[in-house]
Amino acid sequence: MKLIGVSKKINNKLILENINLEANPGEIVGLVGPNGAGKTTTMKIMSGLIVNFEGEVQQKNNVGMLIDGPKFFPNKTARENLQYFASMVEDSYDFNFIEKIFDMTEYKKKKVKSFSLGMKQRLGMGLALINKSELLILDEPMNGLDPDGVKQTIKTLKMLAEKMKITIVISSHILDDLEKLCDRVYFIRNGEIVRHLDLKNESSLCFQFIFTENQQLDGKEILQQYRSFKELGPNTLIIEERDRKMAIRELVRQEIIPVEIRKYHESLTDAYFELADGQGGTR
Structure with missing residues (x-):
């Protein structure tokens, strides 16, 4: 996935200016910045939710996203939500696989309206992946997770990147978690990329x-x-x-x-x- 010279205006106000970034297969790339810096707008452009912008987006066909919180049917169970979203695509992962890696097995038969925030976040990530996504775009996915849930999510996302070569773009305000998870990080401030930090390259020593x-x-x-x-x-x-x-x-x-x-x-x-x-x- 690559953004080349991406800029975005809303009501003649410049929201993003000349954004250039890339995320390669098997990489986990973080977006870091204060509230209002442009992270979510950038992710919406990556995912195709925003189509009116300047510049170029090069991306995979299968994109899964968790942006502005998970979306689901609250009166259906976790399994029913997975079944519904899987029915909308030609090919999908096995439900048991999704439930296992996102630690949903124990509550897959519960209605989503009774879920905690952390349970909803895990389901949201599962729904983002269900269509065998090659690119996962996750906006604050660990919001509401307890420490064990965060640890498990970091382990799961690393597995998806390393073993399944899925590209992951993620934002979070919890910098310690991003440091454990990401290969590279882009810093966004006032709608611009102000720094790119390679967390895995020894040359940054x-x-x-x-x-x-x-x-x-x-x-x-x-x-x-x-x-x-x-x-x-x-x-x-x-x-x-x-x-x-x-x-x-x-x-x-x-x-x-x-x-x-x-x-x-x-x-x-x-x-x-x-x-x-x-x-x-x-x-």
């Missing part, structure tokens, strides 16, 4: 340089010449792997020796707040 108080200023003067430079604390500076060797060479040349150098992986939460601190979503 950083190194943390810790200096004594006496050498901190000298160390900072050298390291801040590199584009990847960041300041984590008073005596702790960070640069990316690509700059590490040259930085160490220059430090040694000037006889400024760090107390410690160690690997550092920027967390999704750190990256989010670095970008979003004081920046609200307006689109």
